Amino acid sequence: MIHLYNTASRRKEEFVPQHPSKVTMYCCGPTVYNFAHIGNLRTYIFEDLLSRTIRLHYPLTHVMNVTDVGHLVSDADDGEDKMEVGAAREGKSAWDIAKFYEEKFWQDYDALHCTRPTVISRATAHIPEMIALVKTLEEKGYTYRTSDGIYYDTSKFDRYDALVGHARISGLQGGARVEMSDEKRNPTDFALWKFSPKDKKRQMEWDSPWGVGFPGWHIECSAMAMKYLGHTLDIHCGGIDHVTIHHTNEIAQSEAATGQKYVNYWVHGEFLILRSGKMSKSGGTFVTVDVLKEKGYEPLAYRYLCLGAHYRTQLEFSYESMDSAAKSLKNLRQAAQQLPSAQSTEKSQSWKDKFTAAMEDDLNAPKALALVWEALRSAELAVAEKRDFLQFADTILALDLFTAPVEKNVTTEIPAALQALLTERAAARKAKDWKKSDELRDALLQAGYVVKDTPQGQQIEKK
Ligand code: AMP
Ligand code: ZN
Numbered sequence: 001m002i003h004l005y006n007t008a009s010r011r012k013e014e015f016v017p018q019h020p021s022k023v024t025m026y027c028c029g030p031t032v033y034n035f036a037h038i039g040n041l042r043t044y045i046f047e048d049l050l051s052r053t054i055r056l057h058y059p060l061t062h063v064m065n066v067t068d069v070g071h072l073v074s075d076a077d078d079g080e081d082k083m084e085v086g087a088a089r090e091g092k093s094a095w096d097i098a099k100f101y102e103e104k105f106w107q108d109y110d111a112l113h114c115t116r117p118t119v120i121s122r123a124t125a126h127i128p129e130m131i132a133l134v135k136t137l138e139e140k141g142y143t144y145r146t147s148d149g150i151y152y153d154t155s156k157f158d159r160y161d162a163l164v165g166h167a168r169i170s171g172l173q174g175g176a177r178v179e180m181s182d183e184k185r186n187p188t189d190f191a192l193w194k195f196s197p198k199d200k201k202r203q204m205e206w207d208s209p210w211g212v213g214f215p216g217w218h219i220e221c222s223a224m225a226m227k228y229l230g231h232t233l234d235i236h237c238g239g240i241d242h243v244t245i246h247h248t249n250e251i252a253q254s255e256a257a258t259g260q261k262y263v264n265y266w267v268h269g270e271f272l273i274l275r276s277g278k279m280s281k282s283g284g285t286f287v288t289v290d291v292l293k294e295k296g297y298e299p300l301a302y303r304y305l306c307l308g309a310h311y312r313t314q315l316e317f318s319y320e321s322m323d324s325a326a327k328s329l330k331n332l333r334q335a336a337q338q339l340p341s342a343q344s345t346e347k348s349q350s351w352k353d354k355f356t357a358a359m360e361d362d363l364n365a366p367k368a369l370a371l372v373w374e375a376l377r378s379a380e381l382a383v384a385e386k387r388d389f390l391q392f393a394d395t396i397l398a399l400d401l402f403t404a405p406v407e408k409n410v411t412t413e414i415p416a417a418l419q420a421l422l423t424e425r426a427a428a429r430k431a432k433d434w435k436k437s438d439e440l441r442d443a444l445l446q447a448g449y450v451v452k453d454t455p456q457g458q459q460i461e462k463k
Helices: 038-055 082-090 094-111 127-139 166-176 217-229 240-258 289-294 299-307 319-337 346-360 365-377 383-397 416-430 434-446
Strands: 003-006 011-014 023-027 060-066 072-074 078-081 119-122 143-146 149-152 190-195 213-215 233-239 263-269 272-274 315-317 449-454 457-462
Touching (some): 003 263, 038 299, 038 315, 038 383, 127 190, 127 213, 190 217, 190 240, 233 240, 289 299, 319 365
Parallel strands (some): 233 263
Antiparallel strands (some): 190 213
16 A cells, blocks of 8 residues: 655555556656756656656556746746746757757656656647647636736636745735735736747747637646646656646646646655755756766666665765665675576565555655665565565666676676675574684685675675
8 A cells, every 4th residue: 555745645555546457547757858857856866766666556657848938037037038048058949948958857767767757748738738728727816917918817726825824925925025016916826828038039828718828837737747647646756846836837737727626746856955055957066967976976876875765865975875885786796696597486475565654655765775685684584585575676766786797806796605605604693603604704715605794695706
């Protein structure tokens, strides 16, 4: 049984999908005006853990958008469109910028072993759906016109503060969040459709019933999510920064349009931070997968680092922690690849169950990862059972435990008789029978193998 922390109720809840045989999930995707930084990618890794855990029980329809228009420099509708900023920065068209950075995004996403969504929806390919949604809101009386666009009147939607909690939205009403333009009725009102500026030609613009322009970023997600998943989604994910504005606005416009609940479970991932503060794309200083690769780290070492922290806690990035993640991953693969063949037994199944229970408990990846190390050290499991368990664990962890190359000086195949000695020695050590442990080590040495005792358990190498 899966339990997830729901931002809307502020507690962990049992996950019950609307239909017993399928789950729907929408994840806010990248704004493709620059490289994704590893903070963005932390969010996709947590979403991948969720997707893999759900797929243990249900078929999943996972939709992710690609924001290739309309996301302004400030999430609250101020400033320029990020796509146009990217185009000006690089002297390319906004369309070329979108294409280039989207391709790059998927390369990074794949390198981190995040499972591709079932549906990838680009904002620029869904303008008619967005216009239709704005029209519905207009017909229902939720919109008003200013000189620069069609706005959503948040005072007309009485549950506007539901996701964030009344106190926090009230604070924002004081104007902390948005520079209130003269024409906005409420500080929290947001643009559904923006008019192209009169003095310059935008690269991305479309006709609409209200005039030539482009969609607001929030309406994009609502229109695409509901097109592919229906009025009510089981799960909607994103980074924690999206709670106060983007997701709050998605709820307001979707529920006002359909009269139905938009999302049953809101699941948000905490930020990756730098010692110096938040990692941000627009700030210009950010670490990418390419930067990690240039420094000699493989992308999966970063996935390992992320698995070590719960998705709802902030994770501080440092190269020291990358070093230690890379080292642990290497040791884990070496240990995994020393296990010869796999055998599924009741015992290995019970470890799989423990692992699954950890993941199903609001994605407790640190605990699941700890179980993998524990299993390797365990005297309770035979070698073939360990391999069976680790193979299963790696379907969720996705760390290439068995296929990534490991260093050559470590044996990958140990004769079965010696394997038995090794298992016996693990049991002796567990029972603190040091005499027997030493005898068995000597026996292995006679047979040509050196045993080392490491924090990850016994490691064996050819003499
Ligand atoms: P963006 O491409 O800026 O629209 O962001 C893509 C995803 O990354 C969103 O779900 C954001 O909430 C998330 N995000 C942005 N910054 C960070 C960060 N420092 N750590 C974790 N997630 C982040
Ligand atoms: Zn979104």
